[in-house]
Amino acid sequence: MNVDKKVAFYTLGCKLNFSETSTIARNFVNEGFERVEFEEKADIYVINTCSVTDNADKRFKSIVKSALKKNEEAFVIGVGCYAQLKPEELAAVDGVDLVLGATEKFNVTSYINDLTKNDIGEVHSCEIEDADFYVGSYSIGDRTRAFLKVQDGCDYKCTYCTIPLARGISRSDTLENVLKNAKEISEKGIKEIVLTGVNIGDYGKGEFGNKKHEHTFLELVQALDKVDGINRLRISSIEPNLLKDETIDFVSNSNIFVPHFHIPLQSGSDTLLKKMKRRYLRKVYTDRAAKIKEVMPNACIGVDVIVGFPGETDELFLETYNYLADLDISYLHVFTYSERPNTEAVEMDGAVPKKTRAKRSKMLRGLSVKKRRAFYESQLGNTLTVLFESENKEGYIHGFTENYVKVKTPWNPDLVNTLHTITLTKIDEDGLVRFDFVDAGVIA
Incomplete structure (x- = not known):
């Protein structure tokens, strides 16, 4: 029945979503479907959604449009976090045929006996307690x-x-x-x-x-x-x-x-950590970072931080900024707070203006660039192992060391998925560590 039927996937959000998309895709292949890239024409498009930020919700509509441009008769399925939280809203998007919630998404192939387009998306979504x-x-x-x-x-x-x-x-x-x-x-x-x-x-x-x-x-x-x-x-x-x-x-x-840890902080202010109902205060974070650096001086530490949370005054933001500036960490993932329905924070006083949120986000992203540069500079002269990836980006192949320093070298397909021990010597104009096998007298 599924011979010659093609299915394509698009994933929004986190690493967890990517792992689940892969599993869902393997289920399709096991049922006889052919998996193709999202950019290609397919009979079915599966979009794995995210709800962490406002932007991820909005992107869903444009991804649906993109799929239907390739094949206006394609059967479009929405799964994932947004599909669980707002199934009816997602089903109402023009062109969506099927919406599956948290428990149903792994059984998607059992819901598609008929690939005829629906006037409005069909919803199968459990109560989250299930x-x-x-x-x-x-x-x-x-x-x-x-x-x-x-x-x-x-x-x-x-x-x-x-x-x-x-x-x-x-x-x-x-x-x-x-x-x-x-x-x-x-x-x-x-x-x-x-x-x-x-x-x-x-x-x-x-x-x-x-x-x-x-x-x-x-x-x-x-x-x-x-x-x-x-x-x-x-x-x-x-x-x-x-x-x-x-x-x-x-x-x-x-x-x-x-030696690479990514540890969410969210705020460097104990006042805001309490409002966020995080299960630690700043000292715990300080101790963790110090412990890592004590036993692994070259370890990379990444930090998640939220700006613009309700009640974040200029003083409290600067508390976070200065705390991170002084902390021995390697880079930041900065999230601008966005109001999410059915959360406690959306009812809190002290909403931060959008322009202020954007300004604070820009400041922290700038700090992240400085932190990453300082970390990379601290690694120059060290001999580390790079795992090269598979993409040709403007004539270069990229890879990461064990402690997450990004390295580039002129494109060579033989390097894909190979490990090489190299000495880091210079940082290029784009902020990445550059290594030239030929200049180093090494044949890759």
Whole structure:
């Protein structure tokens, strides 16, 4: 039935979404569909949505339009976080045929017996309380790196966040299944695995809301460290209160886990951290960063930070700015606060004008550029290992060192998905470390 039917995918949002899109795509292929690039004409377009920012919601409409330009008769499906939070709104977008919520998205092929266009999108969306089971997934979108999902959902109640409403309670994959997926990835020749989830430090909670941890995050890390065939394991975003000293110490002595941590801060002001209902204060973050640098002086530390949260005065913003300026970190991911329905923050007093939010965001992005430059400069003279990726960007191939320094060298297809130990010597005009194999007397 599905022979000659083509399906294409578009993913908005986080690494977790990418891992889930890959799993959904494999389900289609197993059912006989041919997967093609989103830029090509397809019979079905699946758009995996995000709800973290206002912008991700708005982009959905333009992506639907883009799909229908390629094939006006294409069957368009919306899945993911926005599909769970606002299914009727998404279904009303012109050209959308099917909307699947949090529990239904992994069974998408069972909802498409008929590919006839609908006048209005058909919705299958559960109450989020029903999202109490776990579906493991991993992405293998390129030959270099895979995102391995180990956890889903969140039990935190941060006042700005809709993710618990979109993804449900915290629950985890079994250790046995994570190790099986990691082994499958390694057998495909992929050199690096990035662990991902909504709140991966909370790893170990079972299905059906079981609050008991079957395993800890440290036990997960220790078990993955023993999987044969993996060159690199990278921990994606992990809460500062859940990143324990034992885990940091273990990573510092591991041959596989790399010295790179991405740790959300959100604000450098204790006043705002309390309003956000974060589960730590600034001192915890300071201690984590200091511990990492103590045992791994060359480690890269990335930081998430929100600007323009309700009640963020000039003084409180400067508190965050100055705190980050003084902290030994490597780069920032800056998010401009946007009002999200059904969150506590949307009802709070002290809304920050949009222009002020934009100005503060620009200041922090500028600080991030300086931080990254300083970190790269601190790595010059060090001998590190680069994993080169697969894209030709304006005549260069790019790769990352274990501690997340971005390196470029003149394009050579033989370098794709290969590891090379090099000495970092110079930073180019674009801020990236440049390495020339020929100049170094090395034949790649």
